[in-house]
Amino acid sequence: MPLLSLKDLSLTIDEHQILQGISFDVEEGQIIGLIGPNGSGKTTLFNVISGFLKSSGGSITLGGEEISNLSPSQRAKRGIGRVFQNFGIFRDMTLEENILVALEALPRQQRKDLGDLKEVVAGTLDMVGLSDAGKKKAGSLSGGQMRLLEIARTLKAGKDLFLLDEPTAGVSPKMTGQVADIIKELKSNGKTVLIIEHDLPFIASICDEVVVLDVGKVVLQGTPAEVKESKELKEIYFGADPTT
Amino acid sequence: MDFFLHIIVLIGTFLPTILGYNLVFGKGKILHFGPMGVSVITGYCFIVTLKSTGSFSLAILSGLIAVTLISLLFAWLSLRLNQDAFGVMSIAVHLSALAVVLNWNSLTRGALGIPQIPRPEFLSSVADFAIAAIILSIVTVYIVRKIDKSSFGRQLQALAEHEWHAKSLGIDRNRVHVLAFIICGIGIFLSNLIYLPYLTLLHPNDYQFAGMVFYVMIVVAGMPGSVWGATLSTVLLLALREAVRFAPLSASVLGPVRLMLFGFILFVAVYYRRDTLFPKQRSI
Numbered sequence: 001m002p003l004l005s006l007k008d009l010s011l012t013i014d015e016h017q018i019l020q021g022i023s024f025d026v027e028e029g030q031i032i033g034l035i036g037p038n039g040s041g042k043t044t045l046f047n048v049i050s051g052f053l054k055s056s057g058g059s060i061t062l063g064g065e066e067i068s069n070l071s072p073s074q075r076a077k078r079g080i081g082r083v084f085q086n087f088g089i090f091r092d093m094t095l096e097e098n099i100l101v102a103l104e105a106l107p108r109q110q111r112k113d114l115g116d117l118k119e120v121v122a123g124t125l126d127m128v129g130l131s132d133a134g135k136k137k138a139g140s141l142s143g144g145q146m147r148l149l150e151i152a153r154t155l156k157a158g159k160d161l162f163l164l165d166e167p168t169a170g171v172s173p174k175m176t177g178q179v180a181d182i183i184k185e186l187k188s189n190g191k192t193v194l195i196i197e198h199d200l201p202f203i204a205s206i207c208d209e210v211v212v213l214d215v216g217k218v219v220l221q222g223t224p225a226e227v228k229e230s231k232e233l234k235e236i237y238f239g240a241d242p243t244t
Numbered sequence: 245m246d247f248f249l250h251i252i253v254l255i256g257t258f259l260p261t262i263l264g265y266n267l268v269f270g271k272g273k274i275l276h277f278g279p280m281g282v283s284v285i286t287g288y289c290f291i292v293t294l295k296s297t298g299s300f301s302l303a304i305l306s307g308l309i310a311v312t313l314i315s316l317l318f319a320w321l322s323l324r325l326n327q328d329a330f331g332v333m334s335i336a337v338h339l340s341a342l343a344v345v346l347n348w349n350s351l352t353r354g355a356l357g358i359p360q361i362p363r364p365e366f367l368s369s370v371a372d373f374a375i376a377a378i379i380l381s382i383v384t385v386y387i388v389r390k391i392d393k394s395s396f397g398r399q400l401q402a403l404a405e406h407e408w409h410a411k412s413l414g415i416d417r418n419r420v421h422v423l424a425f426i427i428c429g430i431g432i433f434l435s436n437l438i439y440l441p442y443l444t445l446l447h448p449n450d451y452q453f454a455g456m457v458f459y460v461m462i463v464v465a466g467m468p469g470s471v472w473g474a475t476l477s478t479v480l481l482l483a484l485r486e487a488v489r490f491a492p493l494s495a496s497v498l499g500p501v502r503l504m505l506f507g508f509i510l511f512v513a514v515y516y517r518r519d520t521l522f523p524k525q526r527s528i
């Protein structure tokens with residue numbers, strides 16, 4: 001059974017069809033890349049999966065359970081972890097508080113299983129090399145540090161399905177490698193990842209499969225090699241080539 | 245000396261309301277302008293029950309029930325309306341409650357207010373009230389500090405800073421905001437519990453919108469969300485407000501001067517705190 005299954009998802013806002021007929025499965029432990037031009041509906045699809053936008057039709061199942069009628073926080077409690085394009089870190093809170101607030105929002109039993117939350121917080125800071133900065137406001141971090149912290153906190157909170165929206169955006173080239181490393185670490189931890197990225201070589205290097213979105217529809221799906229070779233991809237990104 | 249004791253009592257009666265309100269408006273950034281509406285309903289339920297039954301326990305029970313219900317009403321409204329609409333609605337609820345109190349003469353004596361409120365035996369002098377006020381202040385600051393540093397406090401702050409980011413962690417906005425309104429309501433109830441027997445008079449003028457503006461001013465001047473800031477600004481602004489009464493000015497000048505002074509303080513406070521009051525909501 002796939003961990004996440006989307007069936008015929010559609011979304012219409014003010015008579016604009018933003019998503020239509022989106023269907024694909026994400027198996028447990030897979031890393032799936034979601035690519036497509038600007039405005040093709042990638043972030044909107046994340047909003048529908050995480051519950052911030054209600055789909056106009058279709059179904060979303062997580063581990064076999066239909067979740068389309070659940071609120072964002074209920075979906076989060078069922079194991080969906082979202083990493084936002086513009087950093088989901090609370091800048092007015094300290095790094096420690098940023099991690100703690102994520103752990104405290106877990107369902108009671110899960111929180112108990114974590115044991116001493118202070119230790120988990122210290123472990124998370126250690127994981128991203130920020131052990132000394134626990135009492136600092138998160139607003140003082142660089143983009144790369146925020147991204148690492150956000151992914152590490154989601155991992156330590158035990159989420160199963162990661163929705164990463166352009167994790168390398170706003171991250172200095174120097175730290176992009178570290179972000180790639182932590183995403184690979186997710187995979188080695190058996191996590192399932194859906195990742196939006198514009199950087200094709202980056203996607204090709206970490207994904208098992210790629211889904212291509214254009215004007216709200218899935219137009220292509222396959223291994224990174226297959227997708228790279230296809231001429232549809234070139235058409236989507238560069239327009240139809242008149243010579244062929 | 246009496247003036248000094250009087251200030252202490254006033255501070256003690258303001259702190260529970262201000263610190264509760266600071267949680268909702270300062271830390272939670274919920275545009276709630278209805279605490280005075282909560283206060284007027286709670287105060288009247290408390291005193292009407294006290295006068296008609298003579299029992300403090302029944303009166304406290306009635307005040308607690310009233311404050312819970314009205315706080316739940318405000319919480320429900322805030323969860324269903326957007327920020328600006330709720331701000332306006334909260335003022336409307338306050339003014340409606342005041343209109344009811346002013347016009348339901350048979351129960352509330354309207355604009356005359358309710359005099360001769362009995363005091364409990366252990367609170368007979370101003371000094372007794374001052375001691376009670378000090379104890380209440382210390383306990384309130386201590387408890388609110390605990391609440392502020394608790395997981396609830398962090399969740400409230402996270403929701404204020406970015407609702408979507410908070411929800412995506414699994415934070416339940418309904419639960420957190422309802423709790424915030426209830427805590428604020430309990431603070432308002434405690435304030436009434438001391439203030440009304442102290443004055444021995446329940447007067448509708450004490451619940452006008454100007455009083456609400458004073459609450460907002462204290463919270464904003466004290467740095468929205470900060471417990472110590474709100475405590476300090478309660479002490480300073482109350483002392484200032486009472487001291488102005490002794491300025492060598494005729495009564496007809498004093499009123500407007502006081503209004504202008506506080507208008508100026510509010511202006512300056514809002515200007516300096518504009519970023520903490522109305523944070524930019526970043527896009528997704």
Ligand SMILES: Nc1ncnc2c1ncn2[C@@H]1O[C@H](COP(=O)(O)OP(=O)(O)OP(=O)(O)O)[C@@H](O)[C@H]1O
Pocket residue numbers: 013018036037038039040041042043044045
């Ligand atoms: N709440 C909304 N109301 C109206 N239109 C919306 C809403 N959300 C998204 N859209 C529209 O849906 C389309 C898809 O937007 P979306 O942000 O999902 O694109 P994207 O693929 O993430 O693009 P990018 O690569 O630039 O991040 C856009 O045309 C956008 O204007």
Ligand SMILES: [Mg+2]
Pocket residue numbers: 042043044085
């Ligand atoms: Mg996007």
